[in-house]
Amino acid sequence: MTQPAIVRAAYLQVFIDLLREIGVPIERALERSALPTWIEDMPDAYVSLPLAIDWALRTGRDVDPMEFGYRAAMRQSLATMSPEFRGALLDAPTGLVRMRTCLSAAMREDSSLSTRSWREGNSVRLVCNTLRFDGGPSTCLAEWGIIQALVDTMRSVAGPKWYPEELTFVSSCAPGTTVFEAYGNTRIAVGCPHTSILVKSADLFRPCAEQVTSASNLTVENWEMDFVARLRAVIRPYLGDGHPSIYQTAEIIGMSSRTLQRKLTSLGHTYSGILAGTRVEQASELLSDPGIKIVDIALSLGYEDPQNFSRIFRRMTGMTPTAYRQSVSGEL
Structure with missing residues (x-):
């Protein structure tokens, strides 16, 4: 079964910034969307890629899609990528290794990608296709992020x-005209079978002048999220607005609630269990900050009754929120 197509919220933030600059009332647009309303405060959260792209296209409907995608891509950089991505990329000793790392690790940033490469004479075509898109206007918004990352x-x-x-x-x-001027003599073709760039082989085998050997020892394989982890990543940004139902979550990730239920059952999980586990996971992180009151943590996770939060937290962790906070602070 296809994994949910999700992407880090930092990717969406670039589109939000551009829309705000042209005068779009972002707060109102987010309130009318299925996106988490406070997504701007959670750059490391994950959101549905099709949902994010469709929202950006609808909200910026007066902007040419290709121009919009290009302008957003030009604002992306290593700073918008996860630390693991940046670390592995800068560790690469040659252009070929760095590009392979980019292609592989990009699937951690955007789970809808499919990558491959092949030789064409003295060059190599690097392909990074976006799944879940049909070639329409929204496709180029996703494609530009990929193209610019490779470039x-x-x-x-x-x-x-x-x-x-x-x-x-x-x-x-x-x-x-803006795109053609930016890319000089580069051939640009649309309506093609793949999203790709063509690179001379000699360029790929150049040594990397910038290499950070202490960046990270995480491998791409360590980063891959399974279905349940992806589902939790999608749910987390919505907890503050009250927990999403299985019907809402299924719609967000692009499948029917029945299909989602069958998938979870086959993996030995229930949706209620995934939801509770996601809340406890986020609560554990918040409890490590002694400056946040436990009642505020409960409310931020969608619990109207703090005692209910305490009961569920104790059932799943074996200790009360207070005891957990004391244990991580070294007070016990």
Whole structure:
């Protein structure tokens, strides 16, 4: 079964910033959406990629999709990626290893990606397709983030003036003058089978001048989230607005509630158990901060009755929230 297509909220924040700059009332637009209303305060949370892209396209409906996607992509950088992604990328000794790391680790940032590569003469085509999109206007918003990540990765090796030989988009939206001017002599094709860039083999085998050997020893395999972990990541941003029902969560991740229920049953889980576990997981993190009152933690997780929160927390962890806070602070 296909995994939920999710992406870090930091990716969505770039679109939010652009929309705010052109005068869109973001707070009102978020309130009318199925996105978490306080997503701007949670850059490391995960949201549904199709939901985020569709919302950005609808909210910025007066902006050309290809131009919108390009402008958002130009604002993305290593700073919007997870620390694990940045660490592994900067550890790579050559352009080829760095690009392979980017392609593989990108699937951790965006679970809807499918990557591959092949030789074309003296060049290599690096493909990173976005699943769940049909080539319509919303597709190019997702594609630009991928394209720019690949280009920026190569520029970290070959220099800021490096350009790919070719860019291809699945989207049929035509690029405007701004895009052609930005990419110089690069061939740009739309309505193609793949999202890709074409890179000279010689560029891929360049050594990386910038290498941070102490960044992180996490491998791409360590980062992969299973279905349950992805589901928890999707649920977490919604806890403050009250817990989402299985019907709401199923809609967010793009499947029917019946299919979601069958999937969880096959894995030995229930939705109520996943929801409770997600709340306890987030509560444990909040309890490590002694400056946050326990009653406020309960309310932030959607519990109207703090005693109910305490009972559930104790049932799942074996200790009360107060005892847990004391244990992590070393008071016991």
